[in-house]
Amino acid sequence: MKQIYKLIALTVIATFLCSCASYQRIGNLTMISTRNIDSKTEYKLIQKDVEGKAKMKHGDALQQAIDEAVKQFPEGEFLKNVYVYVKSNGRWVKVNGDVWGIPSVEKSVTKSVTEKIEFKVGDKVAFKKTQSGKLIEGKIVGVNQDSAIIEYKNAFGNLTKDEVKYEKLTKLQ
Numbered sequence: 001m002k003q004i005y006k007l008i009a010l011t012v013i014a015t016f017l018c019s020c021a022s023y024q025r026i027g028n029l030t031m032i033s034t035r036n037i038d039s040k041t042e043y044k045l046i047q048k049d050v051e052g053k054a055k056m057k058h059g060d061a062l063q064q065a066i067d068e069a070v071k072q073f074p075e076g077e078f079l080k081n082v083y084v085y086v087k088s089n090g091r092w093v094k095v096n097g098d099v100w101g102i103p104s105v106e107k108s109v110t111k112s113v114t115e116k117i118e119f120k121v122g123d124k125v126a127f128k129k130t131q132s133g134k135l136i137e138g139k140i141v142g143v144n145q146d147s148a149i150i151e152y153k154n155a156f157g158n159l160t161k162d163e164v165k166y167e168k169l170t171k172l173q
Contacts, residue, residue, distance in 0.1 A: 022087070022088055023085035023086065023087050023088070023092070023094055024085060024086055024087075024088055025083055025084070025085050026084050026085065026086050027083075027084045028081075028082065028083055028084075029079075029082040029084065029097075030080065030081070030082075031079065031080045031082070032066055032079050032082045032084075032095070032097070033066070033077065033078035033079070034063050034066050034067055034070075034078075035077060035078065037077070041102065043078075043101060043102060044100065044101070044102070044103055045098060045099075046073045046075060046076050046099045046100060047072075047073055047076075047098070048098045049096065049097075049098065050069045050070075050072060050073075050079070050096070050097065050099045051069060051094065051095070051096045052064075052065040052066060052068030052069025052070070052094070052095050053065055053068060053092060053093070054092070054093050055091060056090065056091055056092065056093065061092075061093040062084070062093050062095070064093075065093045065095045066079060066095055069095055069096075069097065070099055070101075072099070073099050073101065074104070075101040075103050075104050076099040076100070076101040077101040077102065078099075078100055079095065079097035079098065079099060079100070080097060080098045080100055081097050081098050082095055082096070082097035083095070083096045083097065117171055119140055119143060119148055119166060119169065120140065120143065121140050121141060121143060122139065122140060123139070123140045123171055123172075124137065124138075124139055124171070124172040124173075125137070125139070125140055125148070125164075125169045125171055125172060126138075126169070126170045127150065127164050127168050127169050128168070136150075136152050137172065138150040138151055138152030138153075139151050139152070141161065144163070146165060146166060147163050147164060147165045147166060148163070148164060148166065148169060149161055150162050150163075150164050150169075
């Protein structure tokens, strides 16, 4: 009989502790900020799905949670597409959203090749094996209209030949 009471008591305590540890969503917001937003400035997405948490002690926990999320990125200004949560015991606030701001450096990369490259028999080339992802160096022993036959040493030290398209080849000096 005592074992049943102990089991019931442990179950009640475990349920209580588990229920205090979960967050409850209290709302969704299109945008939230602790700073003034300039309507003439073009803000850009810095990072998606960022989380900030704050304990309810002194001051505004929601404001602290927002600042915690935004300050992870120096160029961050505010959050969009925000979910606001409160821990079921009422002591913690959590926000989750996308950080927007003014990027300090534009992170766009442009690829261009300006040199004409001609492949001929005897050229040293490199290419990446599709199965292993290893970079292989070899020599061209034959050429076709859109590919070359490359001779190289495989992992066992034996000479091997593969046909590789020109766009996958890099000519070595």
